[in-house]
Amino acid sequence: MPQDMPPTGGYQPVQYKRNLPVRGFRPYVYLVGVHMVMAYGYYKLFYGIREQNELGREKIWGRLHLVPMLQAEEDRDQVRRHYADKAREKELLGTDSKVYNSDRFVRPTFAYTPSKVSQ
Template sequence: MSAPYKQDLPPQGGFPAIKYKRNLPTKGPGGALIFGVVGAICTFGFWRVGQGNLEKRELQRERAWARIHLVPALLAENDRDIYRREQAALVREKEIMKDVKGWEVGAKAYHSKRYTPASIVVI
């Protein structure tokens, strides 16, 4: 007896393969290239930092030597300023204390042979 229905069978040679893999296009550079570029940029940056440190060290050395060579001139200028101020103070003291008998203009408050600079500078 024959079946009243017709059975559905696969086609000759089978069904085509089902495409289940993701087929995404590659966009942009690969990971190795990105890693290499970042490494190159970091290397260049560290090299520039090193160059900057060398230049900064040289400028500090130059500034230190400039100060060393300027110290005598600055000390001499300061000594001249102190002398001028002391002479002006003596003139003021002489003018203020002219009526006091026995007053010595410029007498030291400390009886010592050592030089003691004025602790108060009158400007």
């Protein structure tokens, strides 16, 4: 029996590596892309926070400038109520009765509390 011999020129090399096609970009391209997206996000965040601070400052200044007008409205309402109370007292009690012990103006309060609890 003749012994089998390798073919002339030898056998082909054994393929032991996987021969897969490369998909996508190289890793550094993805790394640069992620950093660019994050930089843009931080840029928008930074300017968004700055815009929110500016809007808050504008709201505070607007409210500060409205306080005198609102105080004047409240004062006019207090005067109107005071004159209405005086007219109601004059109608009920007449002209010569004095309700209070002094002529000093006391700002009216709306929290009525009993002077003494009876038992």
